[in-house]
Amino acid sequence: MAESPLAGRHALITGGGTGIGAAAAAQLSAAGARLSLLGRRMEPLQAVAESYGGKPIQCDVTDNARINAAFDEARAVNGPIDLLVVNAGIAESAPFHKMTRESWDRIIGTNLTAAFECSRAAIGDLLKSDNGRLVFVASVASIRGVPYASHYAASKHGLLGLMRSLAAEYAKSNMTVNAVCPGYVDTPMTDQSVARVSEITGRSEGDARSAITNMNASGRLVDPQAIGNVIAMLCLPLSQDINGAAITIDGGTSA
């Protein structure tokens, strides 16, 4: 691989302060990209920016007006957006018969509608770039149902529909559109899932973590850097013919 294959490219990452987003920041920065890091909390964004460079920008992706202003702030510092990583997401759990409309709206709003809005805010730039890349952080919940998380699975299934449609619609352009579909990853979101399972079932946090870890066929949590690595790979110029792919990174769970 060339030393800095993404030198001069602007990568905007939503949810760039923690977990998979921070790992994507590390890998894209190593490949030479200039970073814009978006999220609601400034502290983690600033910490990632201190480690890997980049512009931290406060942005709640469920606020449409804020998305447009934040993307403009990013452009003012780093120029037009070449690489967009739509990663911000949330998870909740509830049995379907107890699921509230508020929870459904929160999950769909953050994981799917915001993905639509962020994609729309960047699509003009991505299509003008000679190496436009749109990468969605989906999930294994994009390809199978998840008990007690039907809203989350619906939002992540929707993300693949959006990804595949955009890949097909713009197949003749220089932009590619792909998704990564992780199994359980060692991030704050999984820590929160462990805490939720422990609280609901009364099991210890250790037992709850083992139960979640064992849902990956490998029996271990996926390293977030492994996801960041595939995201960065999808952004390389040499990946121009990977378009419309949903890449599972789940230790063999969906094999």
Ligand code: NDP
């Ligand atoms: P984290 O909780 O660490 O990351 C989620 C990120 O999204 C945070 O940085 C958070 O920052 C940001 N975010 C959440 N809501 C908003 C919002 N409204 N506006 C802006 N930013 C927001 O967990 P992960 O790294 O694991 O999650 C990243 C993605 O990976 C998610 O889409 C998740 O669904 C997906 N995923 C995770 C898996 C796992 O096992 N952990 C498995 C499969 C997919 P802040 O709170 O500061 O806004």
